[in-house]
Amino acid sequence: MDVSVIDLIEKRCSWRSFSGASLPVDAKQKMEEFLADPGTPPFRSQTRFELVDAGVDGAKRVPGTYGVIKGARDFIVGVVKPGPNNLEDYGYLFEKAILFATALDLGTCWMGGTLRHTIFAEKIRLQKDEVLPCICPVGLRAPRKTLVDAMFAAGAGSKKRKAWPELFFHNDFSSPLTQKAAGEYSTPLEMVRLAPSASNRQPWRIIDSDSGFHLFLTRNKAYKNIFKADLQRIDMGIAMCHFELSAREKGLEGRWTESDPKISRTPERTEYVATWEINR
Known part of the structure; x- marks a missing residue:
């Protein structure tokens, strides 16, 4: 493009x-x-x-x-x-x-x-x-x-997005990540925040650490079995697309890997998906 x-x-x-x-x-x-x-x-x-x-x-x-x-x-x-x-x-x-x-x-x-x-x-x-x-x-x-x-826009609250402290964290889920602390990665994270999701559930959570950005799925317990396809996993792919494309546009190189950081005290119904490993 x-x-x-x-x-x-x-x-x-x-x-x-x-x-x-x-x-x-x-x-x-x-x-x-x-x-x-x-x-x-x-x-x-x-x-x-x-x-x-x-x-x-x-x-x-x-x-x-x-x-x-x-x-x-x-x-x-x-x-x-x-x-x-x-x-x-x-x-x-x-x-x-x-x-x-x-x-x-x-x-x-x-x-x-x-x-x-x-x-x-x-x-x-x-x-x-x-x-x-x-x-x-x-x-x-x-x-x-x-x-x-x-009606669909109003019902889903399509223009409403969760605030940064609900979505992005530093090292673990107890420490919210600020836009200032995110530095050059504040734009890719904001593009994730703006991503579309099934019924606007916004299930993505991201933890920033020294090894990269760890992507997690926090499920809505009433949503998983509504459809045969697990639409919230598709939402995670949308988030990965937004993060990667906007990071590359900003000249921030990295790659997706599977490097589960084994975060303690993970919130209920939250599962690890992938890690954006930063090229250092």
Whole structure:
């Protein structure tokens, strides 16, 4: 992308109402090229993504989207095979695709749920050993958002984000990390804070230590079994994408590893995910 990923993260918002038109030819070609090779995810899971036409003409509601997407013809659809950290990898690459679409000035909206028996599974030729956790409409926005958009935004509190002391810590979970103390990493952490998440639960927690930044998932106990796919693990991949891309934009080099710091007194329902190991 030839634009700032930090600007894209700050610009992106969910859009559920579209014009009903197909993607412009140039934008469609660029989107298809990106999805054909979105890069290698941190844990190297087997994924594939396609841009599919839902076959809906005009500003109609799209079947298979729970009645909330209107006027979208094109969708980003991705699948992943089973494996360790496969959903984190899926979220990481899917968010890259959404940010790429944002760079093309297209509207998008994360959608996760039960999608195996929808038109999207048929369009991407879903295999028995693949999981289809999410889809995303992508297209020209309608002139204004609908009542459905407003209801979803209000219900999820989409513009509300947890404060730094609730999300970021130094050495352990008892010592909140300030933006001043985070120094040059304050921007990547802020980009994590702004990341989208299922029902805006914001399940990520990050501990800063001498060895790097340790990413944890703090689960909402009522959320894990709502859908077949563990959407909060996908949220962690989104956080990893925001952190890495914005860190690299700032010239802060590192890599994702699995180096569990074995933090004592970990909060309830909190589990280790990955570590951003700083290149020193």
